Amino acid sequence: MVILNDDDKHPPESRDSRIGKLAVMVEEISEQYALLAVVQAQVSTMMADLIGHAVANRDLFVASDTDTTKTQEVVRSALTGELAAKMRLSQPMITSMLGTAETLTTELPATLEALGEGVITYQHARTLIDQATGLSTQDRAAFEQVALTLAKTSTPPQFKNKALALRESLHPETSTERHEAAAEDRRVEHWNAPDGMGWLALYAPVEVTQSIFNACHTTAKSLRKTGDERTIGQLTADVFTDAAMLGLTTGIGTGGSGDDSGEGAGVPVFAGRGGAIRPTVHVTVPVMTLLGHSEEPAELDGYGPINPETARRLAAQAPSFTRLLTHPETGAVLSVGRDRYAVPADLRKTIEVRDKTCGFPGCNRSARQCDVDHILAWQDGGETDLENLNPLCRSHHVLKHSSTWQVQRDDDGTIIWTSPLGQKYRIRRSTNVGFEPLDEYDETEPPEPDLEPDLGDEEVENDGFAEDEPNPDDESWFTDTKTDEADATDGKDYPDKPLF
Structure with a gap:
């Protein structure tokens, strides 16, 4: 009797066989991903049709006493709310999807066709739409033809750079004119991140943003040379934070009263990092956590759970914070505090908390x-x-x-x-x-x-x-x-x- 070991029963596959299996798996994933683009093209077509039907049946969406000049705006807003609630997506996202759908179906049909064939991704289509905006009908057609060729052989980041350069050569407005128009949309945005952190973004002319970054980075490097043990990244962030907090104004006039009359009127009053900049923030703190007998997380309004130590520090040291005491078992609000009592502001605060x-x-x-x-x-x-x-x-x-x-x-x-x-x-x-x-x-x-x-x-x-x-x-x-x-x-x- 001959005993076969496992290797004899199942001889190892050849290198070509293993490569073949992996290649098939890669191909299948690629095909499935291409189907996402096909579905997105179909959804865009359906959304464009939906907008047309909604406008044609505007009486279903618009209250009878609404100003007729606002009718189409109200229809779109009501329809956006309808889709967002049904799809469980945000209204800004739905607004973006509707805008994309209209542009693809009315202005960039070749792009919609390529998306429907799965030869470009939705990211490529979005970039193409962004860069085609502002071009004349004739230039847009020429741009689309060349850009699609580039999109089919480029990743989205590569295509974005190529499309930008192509647009520059076709755009009817000068770069200066477009820069001035874009600067009108300058703004600061904030969004939350895990672990009690957040992101702050400034959208402004690049000479401004680059100058701010260079100043912070240069200062950070100088501090490192003096022996500061913080990393360059930490120092850059801290330099920016200190500069922003020290430079923010809290009022106009003298003494921070906001009175613009008399001597010193119109002069901004500055506050230090620990000074008069005191935004109103609601911190909900379980009673036992506040007393130090529990490590149950507190909650910062506008963010979510925060660690107990931070909650205790805010409740104890920041008088501009509204301290909310909650029952340790039910979580029911026990007190909103009376240090900021006013009517009807107190009722409003209750609504905000609730x-x-x-x-x-x-x-x-x-x-x-x-x-x-x-x-x-x-x-x-x-x-x-x-x-x-x-x-x-x-x-x-x-x-x-x-x-x-x-x-x-x-x-x-x-x-x-x-x-x-x-x-x-x-x-x-x-x-x-x-x-x-x-x-x-x-x-x-x-x-x-x-x-x-x-x-x-x-x-x-x-x-x-x-x-x-x-x-x-x-x-x-x-x-x-x-x-x-x-x-x-x-x-x-x-x-x-x-x-x-």
């Missing part, structure tokens, strides 16, 4: 930056009390009053939104960190609490209650409706380590 974010499905703009809306309108008998008030960001406040989106409060305090097409969405109050379609909600089981979303919004001062209804004579009500572009994390898919 709801945390805008009360529209999927919107995560901080309640601190929202208007306060009467769910049942004042003129219809609604009262100005805690149960009938709901924070709505400006764009969704406008949407409520100008479109056929409807909102009501259930007996248990639940907020129910009904879309123009009849879809219902349930907002859970007291946490208000998510929503779910009512047809998917099981009344027999209480829903699990959602994770707190990122709330990377810019600071907007809003000390009192806004009017319950948008003022049709105030253009700002309708012009400032960018669907919460400042939700920073809400609509922007930033990487963990952005490349500025």
Whole structure:
């Protein structure tokens, strides 16, 4: 009897055989990835068709008393909310997808065709759209023809550089004119990162941003030469932080009073890093954590969980922080504190603490930056009390009053939104960190609490209650409706380590 070992039973595969198997796997993955582009092309076509049908049936989306000059804007806003809630995507993302769909179907059909064939990716298509913007019809066609050839043989980053150079040769406006126009959109944005960190980005003329970076980096290198043990990266960040905090103004006039009369009027008052720059921040601290008897995480409004030591330090040392004491078992709010008592600001603060974010499905703009809306309108008998008030960001406040989106409060305090097409969405109050379609909600089981979303919004001062209804004579009500572009994390898919 001959005994065969394992090697005899299963002889090793040849090198060519192993290469062949791996090559097949790579090919299959590549084919599946190409299918993503095909689907994205199909979705773009469907979205463009949807916009056309919605505009043709505008009466389904627009409230009867809405100014007719705003009709198409309201239709698009209401439709964006409908899609965002149904797809569980942010409204800025839906807005971007709709814009891409319209551009591909009406201005760049060859790009849409290439995407539908899977020979370019959605990233290539987005770059091509961005670079084709502003070109004349004739130049755009010429640009698309050459750019598609480049896209089919380049990675998205490579193609972006090539497309930029190609656009420069065709653009009707000079680079100076385009630079001046782009500078009008300068801004600072912030979004959250893991481990209690955050990103701060400045979009400004490159000579400004490069100068700031060079100054910080040069200072960091000088400090290293003096024996500072921090890394260059840490020093660069700290130099920038110190410069920003030391340079920010806290008021106009003398003494930080904001009085612009008399001697010294118009002179900015500066505050040091530990000085008068004191933004209002809500820190919810479990009682036992505050006392040092527990390590249960606290919560920083606009971010999420923070470590107990940081929470104790903020609660003890920062008088401009609102300290919220919670029950160690139920988490119910026990106290908002009385050091900042004012009416109606105190009621507003209670709403901010309770709801945390805008009360529209999927919107995560901080309640601190929202208007306060009467769910049942004042003129219809609604009262100005805690149960009938709901924070709505400006764009969704406008949407409520100008479109056929409807909102009501259930007996248990639940907020129910009904879309123009009849879809219902349930907002859970007291946490208000998510929503779910009512047809998917099981009344027999209480829903699990959602994770707190990122709330990377810019600071907007809003000390009192806004009017319950948008003022049709105030253009700002309708012009400032960018669907919460400042939700920073809400609509922007930033990487963990952005490349500025």
